[in-house]
Amino acid sequence: MKITFLGSGGGRFSAISQRRMTGGFRIDNLGGKNYHIDPGPGALIRTYQFGFDPRNLSGVIVTHSHTDHYNDAEILIEAMTRGMTKNLGTVVGSESVLNGYEQWGPCISSYHQSKPEKIVLSPGEYGQMNNVSIKGTKTSHGDPTGVGFQLDYRGFKVSYTSDTAYFEGLADEHKGADILIASVLRPGNRSINGHMCTRNFIDLIEEVQPQVAVMTHLGLKMISANPVTEAKKVSKKTGVKTIAAYDGLSFNVNYNNPKRFRLISLKDVQSSVHSTSHTLYENERKNSYQLAFKHKEFDELSMVRRK
Numbered sequence: 001m002k003i004t005f006l007g008s009g010g011g012r013f014s015a016i017s018q019r020r021m022t023g024g025f026r027i028d029n030l031g032g033k034n035y036h037i038d039p040g041p042g043a044l045i046r047t048y049q050f051g052f053d054p055r056n057l058s059g060v061i062v063t064h065s066h067t068d069h070y071n072d073a074e075i076l077i078e079a080m081t082r083g084m085t086k087n088l089g090t091v092v093g094s095e096s097v098l099n100g101y102e103q104w105g106p107c108i109s110s111y112h113q114s115k116p117e118k119i120v121l122s123p124g125e126y127g128q129m130n131n132v133s134i135k136g137t138k139t140s141h142g143d144p145t146g147v148g149f150q151l152d153y154r155g156f157k158v159s160y161t162s163d164t165a166y167f168e169g170l171a172d173e174h175k176g177a178d179i180l181i182a183s184v185l186r187p188g189n190r191s192i193n194g195h196m197c198t199r200n201f202i203d204l205i206e207e208v209q210p211q212v213a214v215m216t217h218l219g220l221k222m223i224s225a226n227p228v229t230e231a232k233k234v235s236k237k238t239g240v241k242t243i244a245a246y247d248g249l250s251f252n253v254n255y256n257n258p259k260r261f262r263l264i265s266l267k268d269v270q271s272s273v274h275s276t277s278h279t280l281y282e283n284e285r286k287n288s289y290q291l292a293f294k295h296k297e298f299d300e301l302s303m304v305r306r307k
Contacts, residue, residue: 001253002028003158003179003214004266006039006046008227008245010163010217011185011195015041015068019223021247022068025181025216026052031131031153033058036076037160043072044079050248050266054079058089059129060116063162064139064146065096065104074112081115089116090129094136095145104143121147123173137173139164141194150174156255159210163217165193166200171207178258180210183217187225195219198230205238211258213238216245 009020023046024038034057036043047054057080062070073091080089091113096104098113098120119127122145123138137148141163148162150173159177163185164170174180184201191197196204198215205213213234218227227244234242241259243249248266 001030001153001255002026002250003181003253004028004050004052004250005216005245005247006043006050006052008216008218008247008249009223010068010183011219012066012068013220014218014223017220018042019220020218021046023047023072024069025245027151027158028052030151030158033130033132035059035061035129037061038063038069038162039072039076040068041071044075046247047076050250055082059092060089061092061134061149062094062097062107063148063160064094064141064143065101065107066143066163069163070097070107073108077108077112077116084112084115087115090119091116092119092121092127092129092134092149094143094147095120095122096143101143101145104145121149123147137161138169140167140170141165148173150177154255159208161196161204163195165191166196166203171204174204174208174210177208177210179212179214179253180205180208181214181216184215184230185217185219185222187222187227187230190221198222198234202234202237205234205240205242210240212261213240213242214245215242218245 005025006023007021009022014020015022022040023043024040026036028034036057054076060076062073078084095101097107100106121136123136125136127134133152135150139146139148148160150159157177158179159174161182163183185195186197189199231242231244250264250266251261254260
């Protein structure tokens with residue numbers, strides 16, 4: 001299994017400024033399937049930038065109805081379903097994301113919900129995606145129906161808090177996690193409503209006792225305070241290996257020994273299947289056409305039969 005952060009920024013001002021990318025993160029090869037979690041602004045572009053293909057997704061998971069978590073969900077669903085032509089994959093979302101709740105959502109149209117399977121996730125409820133079980137976990141955040149989750153693949157568990165304040169019982173939601181990924185917006189003791197700070201994360205880790213902990217969804221104050229320094233404080237205090245996510249961070253997970261991993265910094269691959277580079281040469285353009293034909297994406301192409 002590989003976890004890759006296509007963005008480590010979070011909160012409205014990180015999203016607006018893009019001081020850190022806000023593409024969410026991917027979990028690849030979890031039981032042979034690939035999932036994109038909370039695809040905020042830029043998720044599609046970052047997917048290609050770091051050498052991934054959105055067409056090989058098995059699921060898109062959106063935890064709540066805030067733009068920095070759902071912005072690119074629909075275009076990833078289109079990629080997953082081959083341009084909305086096939087019944088493929090699973091879309092998982094909170095009540096607000098999929099059905100709408102009061103002034104929140106829905107964030108994914110009924111059209112984009114029509115091809116994949118759909119799981120409306122609530123705290124304490126379970127769903128099944130292929131060979132992976134997903135449990136909704138409680139949050140305390142602006143969207144009252146928002147959720148975190150815990151994935152369980154053959155007893156190996158990955159938990160994600162999503163955006164939430166620290167509250168009594170939060171640790172119980174994520175008990176048993178081998179890897180704990182948390183939204184930690186602010187450094188030190190400076191938490192704000194609906195979000196955790198470093199001090200809160202220390203408390204959570206000490207209660208959950210995961211093998212590995214990851215801080216992501218970093219706000220501007222956290223970024224300015226140096227997230228790596230904050231992660232070192234957490235590791236020293238808790239004794240749990242703690243990583244501060246950064247844009248393009250990737251690491252492989254050993255199910256038998258999660259503590260043993262090597263961090264990889266992904267670079268822009270200048271992929272031939274997208275045009276973020278202004279110098280798309282003829283051979284690259286040819287490769288792009290070949291990929292389009294391979295995936296039967298003919299909406300803007302004409303096929304000519306040779307006599």
